[in-house]
Amino acid sequence: xxxxxxxxxxxxxxxxxxxxxxxxxxxxxxxxxxxxxxxxxxxxxxxxxxxxxxxxxxxxxxxxxxxxxxxxxxxxxxxxxxxxxxxxxxxxxxxxxxxxxxxxxxxxxxxxxxxxxxxxxxxxxxxxxxxxxxxxxxxxxxxxxxxxxxxxxxxxxxxxxxxxxxxxxxxxxxxxxxxxxxxxxxxxxxxxxxxxxxxxxxxxxxxxxxxxxxxxxxxxxxxxxxxxxxxxxxxxxxxxxxxxxxxxxxxxxxxxxxxxxxxxxxxxxxxxxxxxxxxxxxxxxxxxxxxxxxxxxxxxxxxxxxxxxxxxxxxxxxxxxxxxxxxxxxxxxxxxxxxxxxxxxxxxxxxxxxxxxxxxxxxxxxxxxxxxxxxxxxxxxxxxxxxxxxxxxxxxxxxxxxxxxxxxxxxxxxxxxxxxxxxxxxxxxxxxxxxxxxxxxxxxxxxxxxxxxxxxxxxxxxxxxxxxxxxxxxxxxxxxxxxxxxxxxxxxxxxxxxxxxxxxxxxxxxxxxxxxxxxxxxxxxxxxxxxxxxxxxxxxxxxxxxxxxxxxxxxxxxxxxxxxxxxxxxxxxxx
RNA sequence: UCGGGGAUAGUUUAAUGGUAAAACACCUGACUCUGGAUCAGGAAUUUGGGGUUCGAGUCCCUGUCCCCGAGCCA
Numbered sequence: 114x115x116x117x118x119x120x121x122x123x124x125x126x127x128x129x130x131x132x133x134x135x136x137x138x139x140x141x142x143x144x145x146x147x148x149x150x151x152x153x154x155x156x157x158x159x160x161x162x163x164x165x166x167x168x169x170x171x172x173x174x175x176x177x178x179x180x181x182x183x184x185x186x187x188x189x190x191x192x193x194x195x196x197x198x199x200x201x202x203x204x205x206x207x208x209x210x211x212x213x214x215x216x217x218x219x220x221x222x223x224x225x226x227x228x229x230x231x232x233x234x235x236x237x238x239x240x241x242x243x244x245x246x247x248x249x250x251x252x253x254x255x256x257x258x259x260x261x262x263x264x265x266x267x268x269x270x271x272x273x274x275x276x277x278x279x280x281x282x283x284x285x286x287x288x289x290x291x292x293x294x295x296x297x298x299x300x301x302x303x304x305x306x307x308x309x310x311x312x313x314x315x316x317x318x319x320x321x322x323x324x325x326x327x328x329x330x331x332x333x334x335x336x337x338x339x340x341x342x343x344x345x346x347x348x349x350x351x352x353x354x355x356x357x358x359x360x361x362x363x364x365x366x367x368x369x370x371x372x373x374x375x376x377x378x379x380x381x382x383x384x385x386x387x388x389x390x391x392x393x394x395x396x397x398x399x400x401x402x403x404x405x406x407x408x409x410x411x412x413x414x415x416x417x418x419x420x421x422x423x424x425x426x427x428x429x430x431x432x433x434x435x436x437x438x439x440x441x442x443x444x445x446x447x448x449x450x451x452x453x454x455x456x457x458x459x460x461x462x463x464x465x466x467x468x469x470x471x472x473x474x475x476x477x478x479x480x481x482x483x484x485x486x487x488x489x490x491x492x493x494x495x496x497x498x499x500x501x502x503x504x505x506x507x508x509x510x511x512x513x514x515x516x517x518x519x520x521x522x523x524x525x526x527x528x529x530x531x532x533x534x535x536x537x538x539x540x541x542x543x544x545x546x547x548x549x550x551x552x553x554x555x556x557x558x559x560x561x562x563x564x565x566x567x568x569x570x571x572x573x574x575x576x577x578x579x580x581x582x583x584x585x586x587x588x589x590x591x592x593x594x595x596x597x598x599x600x601x602x603x604x605x606x607x608x609x610x611x612x613x614x615x616x617x618x619x620x621x622x623x624x625x626x627x628x629x630x631x632x633x634x635x636x637x638x639x640x641x642x643x644x645x646x647x648x649x650x651x652x653x654x655x656x657x658x659x660x661x662x663x664x665x666x667x668x669x670x671x672x673x674x675x676x677x678x679x680x681x682x683x684x685x686x687x688x
Numbered sequence: 689u690c691g692g693g694g695a696u697a698g699u700u701u702a703a704u705g706g707u708a709a710a711a712c713a714c715c716u717g718a719c720u721c722u723g724g725a726u727c728a729g730g731a732a733u734u735u736g737g738g739g740u741u742c743g744a745g746u747c748c749c750u751g752u753c754c755c756c757g758a759g760c761c762a
Contacts, residue, residue, distance in 0.1 A: 428700065
C-alpha cells in the first residue's frame with residue numbers, strides 16, 4: 114500500500130522503513146494486538162488496534178490477535194468474546210491467527226528451566242513485602258535476596274515443586290538474576306512466576322504458577338514471529354528486560370516500539386475505573402451509552418467508520434495526547450450526515466390545532482399525505498409519505514410567548530413553515546391552571562403546500578412536527594458527558610476525579626411522538642431527527658415502546674446566539 | 689532525589705537545514721423548506737537562553753516545565 118514515493122505517515126512508519134532498508138526483518142511486518150481479557154475495550158483500545166492492525170495493513174503484513182491472559186484472577190471468557198466481537202465490529206481481521214499467551218505456558222516453563230540452568234534465574238522465598246524492601250528506591254540501589262545464590266539443582270527442584278502445587282500462594286517466586294543495583298527497577302531481579310492457586314479461564318487448574326507480563330510478552334511475540342511489538346510509552350523502561358529475556362534465551366527478538374498514550378476530554382479511560390462505574394451502579398453497564406467503551410459508543414449510535422476516522426485523524430506520536438471529544442463528535446456527525454435517513458420526532462410535544470383545516474363529508478378532519486425527502490445529502494435514499502392533519506405536535510421549545518430578538522420560530526401572531534407541509538400562523542395559546550401553554554390554536558395557508566406561497570413571502574422558521582393521530586409513542590434518552598470538566602482530574606485539593614462526576618448525565622424523556630414509519634425500525638438503526646440530532650434505536654425497544662438514544666446533537670447555532678445574547682444582557686445589567 | 693520519555697496555534701498532527709501549515713474548536717459573513725449541511729473569510733503556533741550557519745522548529749550546549757517508573761497487575 115505504502116510506496117517509496119509517499120512520505121512515512123508517522124514515526125513508526127519511519128522505523129519500519131529503516132528496517133526494510135537494512136533488511137532486519139527481511140521486509141516482513143508482523144504486529145499483534147494484545148488485550149488482556151479483563152474488561153471491555155474502550156476508545157483508546159480502538160486507537161491501539163488501529164495502530165497495530167493499521168501498520169500491518171499499510172505494509173502488506175499481518176496482525177495477530179493475542180489475548181494476554183497471564184493473570185487468572187482478572188480474566189474471563191465473557192471478556193474474550195466481547196473483545197472479539199468488538200474488534201470485528203471495528204472491521205479488523207486476524208484470519209486464523211487468534212492466540213493466547215496461555216497457549217505458551219508450557220514453553221515458558223521450559224524456558225524458565227533453561228534460565229535456571231544458565232544460572233540466570235532463582236527461586237526466592239522472600240515475601241511480597243520483603244521483596245519490596247529489598248528492591249530499594251529511586252535513589253538507593255536494592256540488595257540481593259538471601260536466596261539469590263541457591264544451586265541450580267535446588268532451584269530446579271524448588272521450581273518443579275512450585276509447579277506441583279506444594280507451596281501456598283505468595284510463598285515463593287521465580288526471579289530473574291540480573292542486577293539489584295540497576296537504575297531501572299525492571300532489571301532489579303524481576304519476578305517471572307508467582308504462585309496462584311486460581312482457575313484460569315482456559316487452562317483451568319492445570320497450572321498454579323503463572324508468568325508475569327514481562328516473562329510472557331516478549332517470548333509470545335517471539336514465538337509468533339512478530340516483527341514490531343507496538344505498545345504505549347508506559348512500557349518504555351520494560352524494553353531492556355524484554356530484550357534481556359530474548360537474548361538470554363537465545364531466541365528471535367522482535368523490536369518493541371512505544372507510542373504515546375491516548376485519552377479523551379470529559380471522560381476517564383482505564384478498565385479499573387470503568388469497572389467501578391459498572392459495579393457501583395453509576396452507569397447501567399459496560400454498554401451504557403455514556404461509557405467510553407466501544408460497546409457503549411456502539412449502543413449510543415457511533416459507527417465503526419466514525420471511530421476509525423477519529424483514530425486516523427489523530428495521528429501517531431510519542432507524546433501523550435488528550436483528544437477533544439468535539440473531534441469525535443465531528444466524526445460521527447460527518448458520517449451520519451451522509452448516511453442517516455431524516456425523520457421527524459417531537460421530543461417535548463405541544464399540541465397544535467389548525468382551525469381552518471378541511472373536514473370530510475362526515476365532518477372529520479381530512480388527512481393529507483405529504484412527500485418528504487429521506488436525505489437531502491443523498492437523493493438515492495428516496496422519499497416517503499407522511500400524514501398531515503388538523504391536530505399536530507410541535508416541539509415545546511419552538512413556541513415562545515415573549516420571543517427574543519432574532520427568534521424566527523413560533524409566537525403569538527407569528528408564522529412558520531412546517532417542514533414538508535404548510536405555513537401556519539399562531540392565533541391563540543391555551544393555558545392550564547398554572548399558566549403553562551398546553552395547546553396552540555393556529556390557521557394554515559392552503560396556498561403554502563410544498564413550502565412556499567404564490568406571493569413569495571419569506572418565512573424564516575421551519576419546524577418539525579408529527580400528526581397527533583398518527584404519531585407513535587417513544588422514549589428518548591438524552592446523554593451528557595460523564596464528567597463536568599474537560600479534565601476530570603482537575604479536582605479540588607485532596608479530592609479525586611469523582612468530585613467532577615456528572616450525576617446528571619442521563620435524561621429520559623417519555624411521551625415523545627415520532628412519525629409512524631419509525632415503528633418498523635430495528636435496534637441499532639440510526640436516524641437524524643430533524644433539527645434535534647442523531648438517534649439510534651436502543652435494544653431496550655419492545656413491540657409496545659420504541660426507545661431511542663441520542664448519539665449527538667446537531668450543531669446548534671441558535672443556542673449559541675441566544676446564550677451569547679443572555680450573557681451580554683447580564684453584563685449590561687451588572688453595569 | 690535516580691532512571692526513562694516528552695514539549696510546534698485552544699486541541700491533535702505536518703513541515704526531515706530553505707516562505708511555519710492542516711484538521712477540529714473559536715469568531716465574521718453568505719446561502720438554505722433542518723438556526724442542520726454547504727461555502728467564503730478571520731484570529732491563533734515553534735518551552736527559555738546561548739551557539740553553529742547566508743539561513744535553525746529542525747544541528748550543538750544549557751536551563752525550565754510535563755509524563756512514566758519502587759505490583760507476586762498488564
